[in-house]
Amino acid sequence: MKSMHLIVAVALCAAGGVAQSQNYPTKPVRIIVPFPPGGGSDYIARLIAPPLTKVFGQQFIVDNRGGAGSTLGTEVAFKSPADGYTLLLISGSFTTSPSLYKNLKYDPLNDMVPVIQTEDGPYVITIHPSLPVKTVKQLVALARSKPGNINYASTGQGGITHLATELFRMMAGVNITHIPYKGTGPALTDVLGGQVQILFGSAPATVPHVRTGKLRGLGVTTPKRIAALPDMPTISEAGVPGYEVVLWYGVLGPKGLPKDIVARWNSEIKRIIQTQEMKGRFANEGLTPAPGTPGDFAKVLKRDIEKWMKVVKDANVKAQ
Numbered sequence: 001m002k003s004m005h006l007i008v009a010v011a012l013c014a015a016g017g018v019a020q021s022q023n024y025p026t027k028p029v030r031i032i033v034p035f036p037p038g039g040g041s042d043y044i045a046r047l048i049a050p051p052l053t054k055v056f057g058q059q060f061i062v063d064n065r066g067g068a069g070s071t072l073g074t075e076v077a078f079k080s081p082a083d084g085y086t087l088l089l090i091s092g093s094f095t096t097s098p099s100l101y102k103n104l105k106y107d108p109l110n111d112m113v114p115v116i117q118t119e120d121g122p123y124v125i126t127i128h129p130s131l132p133v134k135t136v137k138q139l140v141a142l143a144r145s146k147p148g149n150i151n152y153a154s155t156g157q158g159g160i161t162h163l164a165t166e167l168f169r170m171m172a173g174v175n176i177t178h179i180p181y182k183g184t185g186p187a188l189t190d191v192l193g194g195q196v197q198i199l200f201g202s203a204p205a206t207v208p209h210v211r212t213g214k215l216r217g218l219g220v221t222t223p224k225r226i227a228a229l230p231d232m233p234t235i236s237e238a239g240v241p242g243y244e245v246v247l248w249y250g251v252l253g254p255k256g257l258p259k260d261i262v263a264r265w266n267s268e269i270k271r272i273i274q275t276q277e278m279k280g281r282f283a284n285e286g287l288t289p290a291p292g293t294p295g296d297f298a299k300v301l302k303r304d305i306e307k308w309m310k311v312v313k314d315a316n317v318k319a320q
Contacts, residue, residue: 034073036066038185040202082256095304099312100158100319121287122220136238143174152198153187203286228286
């Protein structure tokens with residue numbers, strides 16, 4: 001009899017979980033962005049939050065939790081209840097952390113559930129117009145003539161823009177000085193102000209400033225040119241053959257997130273980012289929708305974690 005009661009109890013709990021998922025969401029949903037406001041991740045989160053609010057009937061709140069190369073906000077998200085009310089919008093910086101932080105308080109592959117990759121696109125080499133160069137080759141020549149005297153900004157020590165620039169530095173054979181910031185917003189502010197000369201910035205953050213002339217764009221990091229800047233060459237064709245870094249964004253949840261909630265999130269975000277309006281807005285910022293399955297996104301995460309481990313080792317990059 002006791003075993004029968006146990007079976008009934010388990011069945012009722014399971015039914016309750018299904019019912020809860022079917023009614024989801026019943027309260028506001030938090031999207032954690034592990035960077036300060038003003039960067040590409042923040043832009044994407046604030047772009048998709050309004051249509052998600054409309055679809056789900058609950059408010060989607062963007063919660064910026066910057067610090068420690070995006071690991072602080074990531075930890076908060078992964079340690080939140082796996083009920084679908086706290087999710088995480090990440091950039092490629094997520095895949096650099098395992099190489100840099102040996103004492104991470106989360107496992108980047110086993111403490112999360114991939115939901116969907118949202119977009120991909122380039123980083124853009126941007127410089128302050130006061131720097132007397134107009135091409136990648138000229139930048140390399142100037143940097144070689146003044147080793148250590150030209151500064152570059154990044155979104156943080158060991159972050160994706162830091163490692164993307166370090167990969168460029170090694171492949172181009174130049175010595176430029178790293179100035180880390182706590183996110184794209186602060187880094188971009190100082191490059192716009194001329195305090196730092198170079199930034200490998202995300203397309204959403206930098207393309208508007210390139211168009212207005214506040215920054216000079218020299219090249220894109222993708223293997224092909226982008227529609228938003230059709231006259232700008234790739235870095236590979238502009239003087240550093242074989243150089244390639246792809247910018248991407250995506251959504252994760254904490255381990256244990258119910259499969260039906262993951263499936264619904266994947267379906268709704270996929271539909272939203274493929275609307276003509278969103279495609280147009282992404283294209284204007286140099287991005288392309290990258291809808292796929294959670295499994296597809298998991299492969300991207302594993303691939304890039306392995307890639308950046310090699311760069312960190314070769315460039316001897318240390319976390320601060």
